[in-house]
Amino acid sequence: MADAHHKNHDYHIIDPSPWPLVAAIGTFLLCFGGVGYMRYLSGGSFNILGLNLAQPWLLLIGFAVIIYVMFGWWSDTIKEGREGHHTPVVSLHLRYGMIMFIASEVMFFVAWFWAFFDASLFTGEAIQAARVEATGGTWPPEGIAVVDPWHFPLYNTIILLLSGTTLTWAHHALIHGDRRGLLQGLTLTVLLGLLFTGVQAYEYYEAPFAFKNSIYGATFFMATGFHGFHVIVGTIFLIVCLIRAARGSFTAERHFGLEAAAWYWHFVDVVWLFLFFTIYIWGGWGAPLAETGH
Incomplete structure (x- = not known):
């Protein structure tokens, strides 16, 4: 008698999972x-319902829940791959899912670029809508000293371009069976990602304008800040890949986890190039520089 549970297809029917529900709860907490x-x-x-939620704890709880979901859900996915459930059809769909995720991220950043261009090209309407003081109809607004694009932003541009190179080196090393090159390339990429975050944090600390009371500051920090957040997420992604690579989890034939991390990291690189040329260079053209004062 044939086994009643025998699978005669290439798809993987996952076991009941709590992660979608827990992720929804975490997202709800994160939003509010x-x-x-x-x-x-x-x-x-x-x-809300008589409770004053104007405090930081709900946000921290939301972050904790989302991090827990990421660890648990992706651990289950890795386990499924080790058990042989990632057939060619399943692997193809994992790639489609990552592509759709990156496409959604593209549209996320389009929204912030749209906000910046709307505020910079139509200064009068943006100022009136934001209910901030008049700025003389110029962009950057009068009285704003901008970050010198050829200082910290240029450093970070070089850092990210180098990180994309080292990550490509690591990927090619894996394909050609060079485990040492894989570990060295991933280690350098992680270190460059951490260096980028450190440089941006110092740039924010030294920024001559604040987030609030300025449409320039609001659009600047939202666009560059969310990119910085994505760099942190990508760095964590690569640290996980480095740990898995050190344990021998990747092979030349099966390494979608590393591929997905590489796609995400290169996406972050490209977004930064757009940020550098539009917000730092074009968006601050003609304004006094904070470092030089002219």
């Missing part, structure tokens, strides 16, 4: 926690 935290920073209130 973010609004409450911004109200907390501005000294306002955020009342």
Whole structure:
């Protein structure tokens, strides 16, 4: 008698999983926690059902839940791959899923570029909508000293371009069976990602303008800040890949985890190039530089 549970197809029917529900709860907490935290920073209130959520704790809880979901869900996915469930059809669909995710991220950044261009090209309407003081109809607004694009931003551009090179080196080393090159390339990429984050944090610390009370500051920090967040996520992604590579989890034939991390990292590289040329160079053209004062 044939086994009633025998699988005669290439698809993988996963076991019941709690992760979609837990992820939805974490996202809900993250969303409302973010609004409450911004109200907390501005000294306002955020009342829901008699509770004042204008505090940072809900945001931190949301982050913790999302990180827990990422660890648990992706650990299950790795386990499924080790058990042989990632057939060619399943692997193809994993690639389609990663492509769709990156496409959604592209549209996410399109929104921030749109906001920056709308504020910079139509200064009068943007100022009136944002309810901030008049800036003379110029961009950058009068009184704003911008970050010198040829200082920290240029450093970070070089850092990210180098990181893309080292990551490509690591990928090619894996394909050609060079385990030492794989580990060296991934290690350098992680270090460059951490260096980028450190340089951007210092740039923010030294920034001559604030997030609030300025449409320039708001659009600048939202666009570059979310990119910085993606760099942190990509660095964590690569650290996980480095740990897995050190354990011998990747082979020349099966290494989609590393491929997905590489796709994501190169996407982050390309977004930064657009940010560098549009926000730092074009967006600050003609304004006084904070470092030189002219």
